[in-house]
Amino acid sequence: xxxxxxxxxxxxxxxxxxxxxxxxxxxxxxxxxxxxxxxxxxxxxxxxxxxxxxxxxxxxxxxxxxxxxxxxxxxxxxxxxxxxxxxxxxxxxxxxxxxxxxxxxxxxxxxxxxx
Amino acid sequence: xxxxxxxxxxxxxxxxxxxxxxxxxxxxxxxxxxxxxxxxxxxxxxxxxxxxxxxxxxxxxxxxxxxxxxxxxxxxxxxxxxxxxxxxxxxxxxxxxxxxxxxxxxxxxxxxxxxx
Numbered sequence: 001x002x003x004x005x006x007x008x009x010x011x012x013x014x015x016x017x018x019x020x021x022x023x024x025x026x027x028x029x030x031x032x033x034x035x036x037x038x039x040x041x042x043x044x045x046x047x048x049x050x051x052x053x054x055x056x057x058x059x060x061x062x063x064x065x066x067x068x069x070x071x072x073x074x075x076x077x078x079x080x081x082x083x084x085x086x087x088x089x090x091x092x093x094x095x096x097x098x099x100x101x102x103x104x105x106x107x108x109x110x111x112x113x114x115x
Numbered sequence: 116x117x118x119x120x121x122x123x124x125x126x127x128x129x130x131x132x133x134x135x136x137x138x139x140x141x142x143x144x145x146x147x148x149x150x151x152x153x154x155x156x157x158x159x160x161x162x163x164x165x166x167x168x169x170x171x172x173x174x175x176x177x178x179x180x181x182x183x184x185x186x187x188x189x190x191x192x193x194x195x196x197x198x199x200x201x202x203x204x205x206x207x208x209x210x211x212x213x214x215x216x217x218x219x220x221x222x223x224x225x226x227x228x229x230x231x
Contacts, residue, residue, distance in 0.1 A: 034219060043119075043206055043222035044158075090158065094218050101146065101210070101218035102171070105158045 002027050002095050006106035014114045019063075019078040021109050023091030026072070031093040033074040034103065035065055038088045047089075050074065061085070086113045117141075119223035121207050127229045133195040136226045139188055140209030148220060149182055149192050150206040158206075164190065165212070197230045204228070 007022040025031055032051050036044040048059025055067040061084075065076045074091060091106040120139040128134055140147050148163040162172040164184045172182070179198070184190040194201055204227050208220040 032218065036222075043224045044208075044220075045222070046219050049219055101212045102148075102160065102163065103218070103220055107157050 002031060002093055002098075002104050004091050004093050004104055004106035006089075006091050006109050008109055009107065010110045010112065012112040012114060013081045015083055016080050019076070019081045019085065019111065021076040021089050021091075021111065023065075023074045023076065023106060024072055025074065025093045027093075027095065029096060030067070030069055030072075031095050033065070033067060034092040034094070035059065035063070035074075035076050036090045036092060036105075037061075038090065038108075040087070044090060047076070081111075081113045083113050083115065086111055119207055119209055119221055121205075121223035121226050123226060124224060125227050125229075127231065128197055129231055130198055131196045132230075133193065134197045134201075134228060134230075136192040136205050136207075136228070138190045138192070138207030138223060140190070140207070141211075141221055142188065144209035144211045144221070145187070146210045146212050146218075147184060147190050148208040148210075149190070150208065151203045152206060152225070153203045161192070194228075197228075199230045202228055202230050 003026040005024045034049045035047040038044045048057045050057045050067045058064045063078045088108045088110045090108045092103040122137045146165050149161040151159045161174045162182045167184045182192045204225045206225045208222045210220045
């Protein structure tokens, strides 16, 4: 069964520093890949997604992610953290061969941005 | 577009009472998902519908939980009787799955349920 691993339940960076949130998936067939962000007391919001084509995907708020098939990874990055980036981030996958189109979510990574 | 609408936003009830959570998906979306989020278990998929038909309810924790989607613009999640361990944030999400790869889900703001 498809699974998603997010390394690090909490990540702390200084304002202005690089943000790197890690995500690895388990399937041999590359799935559709997503990153969602959840701000306090809100629902999840799509940051970016990869379906096909260019492996470097740009999303909202300056975030981007790169699909690396050889590493079964889809890590999320942002060159310079802002205080407003403090939130919980979820990686999710959807199996291309599963007609249900369910999303399988990782356990989430809480990003803390220090002033 | 108003996005996914959930009501109520907060619900406090006593153990044993019936609770009904409501969701209005984005117009034109043909799939709807109910999730539960807790600190201990994270985000769990409870049930999802495709074209108003329940496809997979394997995530529904117990028979006390039931969900319906009588039409394309409305769904309910009911807990009867409620228990303190049902306290969580319940999210509804919808998506349009008519195009391959276009299965991103749009989430509502959630209903925070507290059962005392």
